[in-house]
Amino acid sequence: MLKTFLLSTVLAVGVAGCTQAPVPEREWTAADHAHPPDNLIDPTRVPQQERPDLTVGELLWQGRCARCHGPDGQGGGQAPINFASADWQASVSNATIARTISAGKPPGMPAFADLLSAEQIEALVVRVRRFSER
Numbered sequence: 001m002l003k004t005f006l007l008s009t010v011l012a013v014g015v016a017g018c019t020q021a022p023v024p025e026r027e028w029t030a031a032d033h034a035h036p037p038d039n040l041i042d043p044t045r046v047p048q049q050e051r052p053d054l055t056v057g058e059l060l061w062q063g064r065c066a067r068c069h070g071p072d073g074q075g076g077g078q079a080p081i082n083f084a085s086a087d088w089q090a091s092v093s094n095a096t097i098a099r100t101i102s103a104g105k106p107p108g109m110p111a112f113a114d115l116l117s118a119e120q121i122e123a124l125v126v127r128v129r130r131f132s133e134r
Helices: 002-018 056-069 086-091 094-103 118-133
Strands: none
Touching (some): 094 118
């Protein structure tokens, strides 16, 4: 009798567990894949990686200037000027750098006045000046 009771109880619990409605699957959204803000990331839990410098000036430099002037500003085959040189940095003003970016320098350097805003040109001037920090 006890054996029958235990067996029927186990079967009742097992059948009850199988007859529950299935849990609906969660619907994923774009927000589920978004990167949380830095202030919500626990730095002791997530290994910190060196972050690249992604300023406007750096992005413009890499997209518009690095091909000829080199990624590190030390010149290339088409543009031999070394922007990291202390002598070059001392010999040129911010206004001259901005005018050169804006008007170009024939025959090789195109004018960017029609392609970049004044703020973007200023960001490039700041980026060129930062080459001396290395």
